[in-house]
Amino acid sequence: MNDIATDRLTLEPLVAAHAEEMFAVLCDPAIYEFENQPPRSLEWLRERYSRLESRRSADGREQWLNWAIRLPTAELAGYVQATVHPDGVAAIAYELSSPHWGRGIAGEAVCAMIVELAASYRVHSLTAVLKRTNHRSLRFLDRLGFVAATHELHTRHEVEPDELLMVRDACSR
Numbered sequence: 001m002n003d004i005a006t007d008r009l010t011l012e013p014l015v016a017a018h019a020e021e022m023f024a025v026l027c028d029p030a031i032y033e034f035e036n037q038p039p040r041s042l043e044w045l046r047e048r049y050s051r052l053e054s055r056r057s058a059d060g061r062e063q064w065l066n067w068a069i070r071l072p073t074a075e076l077a078g079y080v081q082a083t084v085h086p087d088g089v090a091a092i093a094y095e096l097s098s099p100h101w102g103r104g105i106a107g108e109a110v111c112a113m114i115v116e117l118a119a120s121y122r123v124h125s126l127t128a129v130l131k132r133t134n135h136r137s138l139r140f141l142d143r144l145g146f147v148a149a150t151h152e153l154h155t156r157h158e159v160e161p162d163e164l165l166m167v168r169d170a171c172s173r
């Protein structure tokens with residue numbers, strides 16, 4: 001995995017050494033308004049990041065790629081992630097702490113990750129699953145050119161009734 005540089009940001013391949021800084025970022029309750037919960041403890045997060053350093057699912061079939069988002073101030077803002085399937089489809093996700101919302105940082109980070117996924121991991125299609133109530137994430141994906149998947153794709157991906165599957169080509173921008 002490579003570091004990725006953008007105008008304002010550096011995306012750093014996530015390692016166990018990020019756990020302490022990232023724990024503080026991920027304890028922001030605003031992140032979990034619609035789903036998920038903060039990390040259980042610093043030790044839990046360090047152990048999780050340590051496992052993620054393998055960059056692979058347990059069966060080795062999927063590439064699990066995570067990057068920490070570093071600001072010019074040297075602070076971390078959050079992370080972006082991609083699960084790359086063998087067929088060239090990548091499921092993406094992102095979490096930034098609320099002081100860093102509304103500045104285009106998430107968009108800059110996700111767009112840079114998508115360029116890297118297409119260039120280095122042969123990704124041609126992107127998916128993202130979100131809670132239907134997560135209006136911020138929906139607006140975010142909409143701005144990035146994602147559209148709601150067909151009913152058939154929702155069924156094939158076993159998307160829960162309260163969730164929405166959004167899709168986009170990796171090279172459409």
Ligand SMILES: CC(C)(COP(=O)(O)OP(=O)(O)OC[C@H]1O[C@@H](n2cnc3c(N)ncnc32)[C@H](O)[C@@H]1OP(=O)(O)O)[C@@H](O)C(=O)NCCC(=O)NCCS
Pocket residue numbers: 030031032034093094095096097100101102103104105106107108129130131134136137139140143
């Ligand atoms: C979803 C999430 C990533 C969206 O973050 P965001 O900051 O709204 O997204 P962007 O980085 O695209 O920023 C766009 C906003 O910045 C503003 N902005 C300011 N400067 C900007 C710039 N230089 N470039 C682009 N946008 C800029 C835009 O006007 C826009 O604000 P608006 O939504 O009020 O119109 C963020 O809310 C988040 O991390 N939420 C919690 C975790 C979560 O829900 N994850 C998704 C689970 S599916």
